[in-house]
Amino acid sequence: MQGKGVVKFFLVVMTIVTLVQYFFILPTQKVEKAAEEYARTSTSNLSEDLQKTAFKMKRAEFLDSMSSEEVFKIPLLKSYTYQELKSQQLALGLDLKGGMSVVLQVDLRQFIRALANDSKDPTFEEALNRASQAQKTEQADFVSLFFDAWNEVKGDKKLAPIFTRNEALRDEINYETGDGEVVRVIRAKADETVDLTFKLLKERIDKLGVTQPNVSLDASRDLIIVELPGIDNPERARTFLEAAAKLEFYNVFRISDPGVQQAFIEANQRLAQTMSGSSVDREILRIDTTFATDSLGNVIAGEITSIDTIYGSASQSGPLFEALTLNTTGAQGLAVLGFAKKNQRRYIDSLLAKPDVKSLFPRDMVLRWGKDPMKDFETNEVTDNYELYALKPSRDGKAAMTGDHVVDASANPDPQTNEVAVSLKMDNTGAKIWGQLTTEAAQDNNREIAIVLDDEVVSAPRVINPILTGDSQITGSFSIQEGKDLANILQIGKLPTDTEIIQESLVGPSLGEENIRNSTIALTIGFVLVLLFMIAYYGGGGIVSILALILNIFFIFGALASYGTVLTLPGIAGIVLTIGMAVDANVIIYERIREELREGKSLLMAVSDGFQNSYSAIIDANVTTLLTAFVLAYFGLGPIKGFAVVLIIGVLSSLFTAVLVGRLMIDQWLKNKDRSMSFSTGLSKNAFADLSIDWLGKRKMAYIISGAIILAGLVSMATRGFELGVDFKGGYSYNVTIEGAEVEASALRSALTEAFEGNEPIVKSVDTENTYNVVTDYLVESTDDDADKKVMMALYNGVNSIAGGNIDLEQFKAPDGNGTHVESSSKVGPTIADDIKSSAFYAATFALLLIFLYIFIRFSKWQYSLGAVAALFHDTLVVMGIFSIFHGILPFSLEIDQAFIAAILTVIGYSINDTVVVFDRIREFLNNYTKSSKEEVINSAVNSTVSRTIITSLTTLFVVAILFFFGGASIRGFAFALLVGILVGTYSSIFVATPIMSDLTGELRAKDTKSDKKGFSKAAESAR
Incomplete structure (x- = not known):
């Protein structure tokens, strides 16, 4: 090699x-x-x-x-x-x-209205309303939908005059600006705002205390996808995620102000006294609890709202100054009172919040930390310390000015000093407030004004002169990027962008543990079965494939970790599937080596030629699988994207370990001339020998069978339809565990129908004991802020009425609750449901198109491409038909959801993998045996690949079947689709793709009276 x-x-x-x-x-x-x-x-x-x-x-x-x-x-x-x-x-x-997982839609409707200074133009409002309606059924971004709607209703109106009222846009839009240019400006502003909202959201989530949150932006659809593992207060998270950013401007206290520094010193001394008396660390746990009461005032439930821990040891320097360094020299600026490490801030806050300590400071002093780590005064390098500021609210306790009055902000280097400055522009009201604020600050020894975003100080610039025009500059040791970021943050006051949760999922920890257990069992059993089979069938070669497979899994998990991948249930399914497909390259190579050995070649020569002659089929097969995985990664959301990433990494790792490392191990072993290696055992030596089947002669029967199955499926699709999951139709889905009462699904359905005001839900028993899946579209299109709470309350009332009437509401809503409770839930709004359907359609279409083009390029004949794509359509229709025919009949869910689309695309990748191997051998035989008819050559080629087709299908079926039986209810429908798809894909490679390619192709050469009987005999011998 x-x-x-x-x-x-x-x-x-x-x-x-x-x-x-x-x-x-x-x-x-x-x-x-x-x-x-x-x-x-x-x-x-x-x-x-x-x-x-x-x-x-x-x-x-x-x-x-x-x-x-x-x-x-x-x-x-x-x-x-x-x-x-x-x-x-x-x-x-x-x-x-x-x-908890949520998909947030950035509200660009409100954003566009804000850019137009809340214009009341009726045509403008009509365009916004139409765009909002279109957003529910179309996949385009809101700005594009608004422009399309405007063109429909504008008549002879122009768009520019509506936006010239905004002072911030006058440099880019005037009365003569065309509608297309106006929309381009709006789109650019919208992109900036969506990106800023995304960044601010990521920073907010850090405050939720969630370990390893996953936040991603789908910029093309203005969607933000957030995953919060382990969150135990969903209502708090919802409020946190949907709240608008709060930008405020405050006067500040200085470290040099009378009594401020002394207050810190006295606080430290007082804390040293109260926390002394012991040489060991002391801890004080303060728990604040809110209580819910019934109509009589009796306490019925308690909820912890905060826990403060005060810990430390008494020392000569005192507990406060052990964590906080006072800015006694004023080197960091007089507005900075002190600084501390990130992990000490909560401790310091808890010390300064103690009543006897807080009384030492001015009553109107509000302490706030800096948003970003501070820079070293001398080196200008970022440190791990954060600055502490003291804000001075107005008499009403509010900020001196809010960000609503900022109409523009930009960052540019000063041409004379090259120092980056952030320029601010205020509206008329803001200019008056800013003028008064800066006048007072300038007169008060050039005092600083703090800019506060979401209760964190982003900057505290010093005021040199009063600013009466509403235009001002903030200077500091900013880099270009830092200046731009600050400008973007300041613009949030001008660009209000609310976020709306359009999809939500909540999973309880017990269900997660069950999924891990089931998936681990499936992974282990499937892996062991594949190992045993490879040894039993290939002997010494099987041991090499096992080592390559172990190395493959070792690399896959390492790569997933290094890329920061979030492993989900579909991701584990991708790993299980990769195990089954990873042996495919080994099977192709080993079957070819066995052929070379039967031709009488030496072991070393057979190994060399076997690898060499296998590369074409391996590359074609894996590239087509990768194409479908890339399409899935591009169009998929959340867990489905994770599944695609796992599949991509798995295929690439498999190629490296099976082909390159496998070859390296075999060569190293055979380097010693005294060693040998077997590629068959007594059981497999003559397997599939002497095959001489007329596959093409059976194509009419295959066409009839396939046509009948597809026709039955199409009739069922037209009459019975599908069991659509909430992903595709929108709605709420809950898994409810009911304890202490035997409840029939029909009885629960009746109770919930009444609770949902006549809206009949779908109620199915889950394989976990006393657990039911409830799906409803009750209030799914409601615009009320508390619609989710109303649906949950209706669910509670329905379950409570049939399960005894004494269920605790708070325990019922808690995903980790005891007794009867909602174990998991999800909500999909109609907008995201339509988006998912569109994505699924585009994903399937692009996958088929890419495969058609790739095969056309590789085989240089459209007949091969059309035969392959026809087989893929066949496989897809059969799987969909079976899901339509048997939903509600089989004892497990056959929902059409995102996981089903992932399964279909995986089946497409697997099927084309198999088809390409067959086509590759047909092409080879057509080049080698030129004296025989096309039918003879194709039959012989198929006969020679049957062993590889069956073995690969068996190994993949092993792991997918284990996944189906042991993977749990959450993934059973997905595994069933793969099972059916693998069987149908194996069948279609031989009985659909190959015959169609043959029927579309004329005789490739003039018939020769002499036949390649000798060559075919040799090929048949090679197939043993």
């Missing part, structure tokens, strides 16, 4: 990198074990009903305090904080860990 040194080099490098990736788990686990021990100790004296929630909060608090602490160091190379280590490890998705 050429390039052995290169293969060895990459093998060593990849192994080292992957081992390091796995090694990162050890120090991370050490920190997490310490967090659990800390949480357990801190909450041991609490009552049982509060302990569970308190434990989670204390654990999260400990991990947050360790986030910026160095916990691992590679000598001479790099040190890692806990957060850095955690970000380089494989994160578990919601369906494996429990938690």
Whole structure:
């Protein structure tokens, strides 16, 4: 093999990198074990009903305090904080860990209205209304839909005058600007706002205390996808995610103001006295609890709203100054009172919030931390410290000015000093307020004004002169990017962009644990079955394939971790499927080596030629699978995108381990002339020998069978339809566990129909005992802010009426609750449901088109492409037909959802993989046997590939069947689609793709009276 040194080099490098990736788990686990021990100790004296929630909060608090602490160091190379280590490890998705997932739509309707200064133009309003309606059924972005709607209703009106009222747009839009240019400007502003909203949301989520959140932006559809593993307060998360950014301007206290520095010194002394008396660390746990009461005032439920921990040890310097460094020199600017590390901020806040300490400071002082890490005064390098500021609210307790009055902000270098300055422009009201504010600040010894976003100080510029025009500049040691970011943040006051949750999923931790257990069992059993089969069939070669497969899985998990992939249930399915498909390259190679050996070649020559003659089929087969995976990754959302990423990594890793590393291992073994290697056993030596089947002669029967199945499926689709999941029709889906009562699905359906005001839900029993899946479109199109709560309340009333009437509401809503409760839930709005349907259609269409083009390029004949695509249509229609015919009949869900689309595209990839191998052998035989008829050549080629087709299908079926039986209800429909697809794909390669290609192709050569009987005999012999 050429390039052995290169293969060895990459093998060593990849192994080292992957081992390091796995090694990162050890120090991370050490920190997490310490967090659990800390949480357990801190909450041991609490009552049982509060302990569970308190434990989670204390654990999260400990991990947050360790986030910026160095916990691992590679000598001479790099040190890692806990957060850095955690970000380089494989994160578990919601369906494996429990938690919350939402898809947020950025509200560009309100954004466009704000750009038009809330114009009341009726034509403008009509265009906005039409765009909102179109957004529910079309996939285009809102700005494009608005422009289309405007063109429909505008008459002889122009768009520009509506937007010239906005001072910030006058430099880009005037009365003569054409509609197309106006929309281009709006689109550019919208893109900036969506991106800014995304960045602000990511920063907000860090405050939720969620470990390894996953936030991504789908810019083409103005969607933000958020996954929050382990979140235990969904209502708080919803409020947090949908709230608009709050930009405010405040006067500040200075460290040099009378009594400020002294207050800190006295606070430190007082804390040293109250926390002294013991040489060991002391901890004070303060729990604030809100209580719910009934109509008589009796307490019926309690909920922890906050937990503050005050810890530290008494020392000569005092507990406050051990964590906080006062800015006594004023080097960081007089507005900075002090600075501390990120993980010390909560501790400092808890100390300064103590009543006896807080009384030492001015009553109107509000302490706030800087948004970003501070820079070193001398080197200008970013440190790990954060600055502490003291805001001075107005007499009414509010900010001096809000961001609503900022109409424009931009960042540009000063041409004279090259210093980056952020320019601000205010509206008329803002200019008056800003003029008064800056006048007072300038007169008060050039005092600073703090710019605060979501209660964090983003900047505190010093005012040199009063600014009366509404135009001002903020200067500082900004880089170009930092200046631009600050300008974007300041523009949030001018560009209000609310976010709306259009899809939501909530999974309880117990369901996640069950999914992990089931998936691990499926993965293990499937893996063992494949190993046993490969050894039993290929002997010594099977051992090499096993080693390559183990290495493959080793690399796959390492790569997924290094890329920060979130592993979901479909992702595990992708790994299971990869195990089955990974042996395909080995099978192609080993079958070819066996052929070469039967021709009488030496072992070394057979190995060399076997690998060489297999590359074409392997490359074609894997490229077509990758094409479908890339399409799925592009069009998929959330877990489906994760499935595609796993499949892509799995295919690439399989090619490296099976082809290159496998060849390297075989060559190294055979390097010693005394060694040998078998590629068959007594059981497999004569398997599929002497095949001489007239496959093409059976094509009419195959056409009849396939046509009948497809016709039955089409009739069922037209009459019975499909069991559409909420992904495709919109609605709410709940998994409800009912304890203490035997409930029939029909009875629960009747009770819920009444609770849902006559809207009959779909109620199905899940394979977990006493668990039911409830799907309803009740209030799904409601625009009320509390629609979700109304649906949950109706669900509670319906379940409560049939399950005894004494269910606790709070426990019922909690995904980790006890007794009867909602174990998981999801909501898909009509907008995202239509988006998912459109994405599925485009994904399937593009996958088929790409495959057609690839095969056309590789085989240079459209007949091959059309035959392959016809087989793919056949496979898709058969699988869809079976799902339509048997839904409601088979004892498991056959929903059409995103996972089903992933299964269909996977089937397309698998089927084309098989078809390409057959076509590759047909092309080879047509070139080698030129004296025989087309039918003879094609039959012989198919006969020679039957062994590979059956073996690959068997190994893949092993793991998919295990996934089907042991993977649990959440993935059973997905696995069933793969099972059917693999069987149908294997059939269609021989009985659909090949015959259609043959029927479309004329006789490829003039018939010769002499036949290649001798050659075909040799080929048949080779097939043994």
